[in-house]
Amino acid sequence: MPLTRITLTEGKSQSYLKAVSDSLHQALVEAYDVPPTDRFQIIQQARPGELVFDRAYFGGAEGPRSDDFIIFAITAGRPRSTKVKAAFCRRLTELLAASAGIRPADVMVVISTSQMDEWSFSDGRLQMVEAAEAAVV
Amino acid sequence: MPLTRITLTEGKSQSYLKAVSDSLHQALVEAYDVPPTDRFQIIQQARPGELVFDRAYFGGAEGPRSDDFIIFAITAGRPRSTKVKAAFCRRLTELLAASAGIRPADVMVVISTSQMDEWSFSDGRLQMVEAAEAAVV
Amino acid sequence: MPLTRITLTEGKSQSYLKAVSDSLHQALVEAYDVPPTDRFQIIQQARPGELVFDRAYFGGAEGPRSDDFIIFAITAGRPRSTKVKAAFCRRLTELLAASAGIRPADVMVVISTSQMDEWSFSDGRLQMVEAAEAAVV
Numbered sequence: 001m002p003l004t005r006i007t008l009t010e011g012k013s014q015s016y017l018k019a020v021s022d023s024l025h026q027a028l029v030e031a032y033d034v035p036p037t038d039r040f041q042i043i044q045q046a047r048p049g050e051l052v053f054d055r056a057y058f059g060g061a062e063g064p065r066s067d068d069f070i071i072f073a074i075t076a077g078r079p080r081s082t083k084v085k086a087a088f089c090r091r092l093t094e095l096l097a098a099s100a101g102i103r104p105a106d107v108m109v110v111i112s113t114s115q116m117d118e119w120s121f122s123d124g125r126l127q128m129v130e131a132a133e134a135a136v137v
Numbered sequence: 138m139p140l141t142r143i144t145l146t147e148g149k150s151q152s153y154l155k156a157v158s159d160s161l162h163q164a165l166v167e168a169y170d171v172p173p174t175d176r177f178q179i180i181q182q183a184r185p186g187e188l189v190f191d192r193a194y195f196g197g198a199e200g201p202r203s204d205d206f207i208i209f210a211i212t213a214g215r216p217r218s219t220k221v222k223a224a225f226c227r228r229l230t231e232l233l234a235a236s237a238g239i240r241p242a243d244v245m246v247v248i249s250t251s252q253m254d255e256w257s258f259s260d261g262r263l264q265m266v267e268a269a270e271a272a273v274v
Numbered sequence: 275m276p277l278t279r280i281t282l283t284e285g286k287s288q289s290y291l292k293a294v295s296d297s298l299h300q301a302l303v304e305a306y307d308v309p310p311t312d313r314f315q316i317i318q319q320a321r322p323g324e325l326v327f328d329r330a331y332f333g334g335a336e337g338p339r340s341d342d343f344i345i346f347a348i349t350a351g352r353p354r355s356t357k358v359k360a361a362f363c364r365r366l367t368e369l370l371a372a373s374a375g376i377r378p379a380d381v382m383v384v385i386s387t388s389q390m391d392e393w394s395f396s397d398g399r400l401q402m403v404e405a406a407e408a409a410v411v
Contacts, residue, residue, distance in 0.1 A: 050319070052295050052317070057311040071277065073277065086398075086400050104396060107394070107397075108394065108395055112349065112392065
């Protein structure tokens with residue numbers, strides 16, 4: 001159910017973008033209780049000057065942010081606990097480091113949570129509402 | 138008051154984009170209680186690899202998602218009932234099919250709701266707050 | 275902590291974009307209680323037809339919106355009062371007029387608020403939660 005907007009500076013290879021996409025999805029499935037086929041992502045490759053960020057604010061232990069800085073803005077459909085959010089962010093940085101060589105210092109995550117009845121996946125239907133109603137019956 | 142981000146794969150004609158824009162606005166006006174001149178949309182035309190989606194997750198009755206897959210991410214200014222949200226999503230798919238030939242299976246909607254005092258349309262003023270105060274008086 | 279998406283029509287100079295970025299950040303620091311180094315912005319330069327807006331809806335005192343229309347979509351990490359939001363929007367239009375010649379009629383702001391535990395700035399950690407816990411101790 002999450003929809004994620006991934007923003008990074010342009011110039012990366014298709015295989016790099018694929019590794020980022022795969023790592024995000026794997027972290028969501030492993031640590032954020034997301035079904036394996038529930039995958040929806042939008043990638044924005046910023047041109048020079050379009051991605052503005054401070055190098056040091058709440059920066060990583062290994063040093064300031066680099067030009068590989070990447071933002072994951074996730075809209076989720078139902079709340080998760082702080083513990084789950086923490087585990088997900090940690091797992092995401094591990095996977096990105098392993099698959100694409102991205103330093104944990106360069107990974108920012110922002111989550112927003114909406115309601116179950118604010119998602120239509122197809123056919124103009126509110127599938128999460130229907131699923132919840134079916135579960136009650 | 139809604140602000141909508143529309144994301145689809147690049148390569149469509151201007152008339153196609155116009156039909157999408159018009160259909161969204163008509164659905165909002167008809168079924169989501171939006172004033173006819175309250176129209177604010179941002180279109181993102183994704184390059185190859187930038188729009189990542191599963192073809193089957195909560196897919197449509199007519200088959201899997203195609204390359205015409207399109208996401209409407211709507212930020213609304215005040216809550217609507219589940220019934221209104223359902224009617225809007227249904228109407229949107231009808232209009233998109235009629236105006237642009239988009240299959241209902243290819244239409245995803247994600248709504249987020251913010252507060253009345255989180256909107257400034259111009260002049261640095263919070264017009265929704267002012268309107269509400271005027272209505273009370 | 276805010277993350278802002280700035281959308282305007284393409285064709286502006288780098289110095290114009292810089293003035294917009296600086297003015298937004300200054301307004302956040304002066305009027306929205308944001309630390310001086312807490313700066314994260316994504317700029318989207320829309321191509322023809324990608325930015326759709328009504329020229330008159332809740333328009334400014336100086337006349338309809340022009341092609342310089344600009345949207346600031348801000349995700350904030352904690353709530354602010356209506357008074358603070360109003361002061362911020364007012365200050366933003368003042369600064370944009372002074373630094374980039376943008377008319378207040380052309381400035382739209384939409385704020386969304388998420389939770390403290392929905393932000394990871396680096397290292398897969400939830401720094402706002404850690405800061406809050408440290409403050410309690």
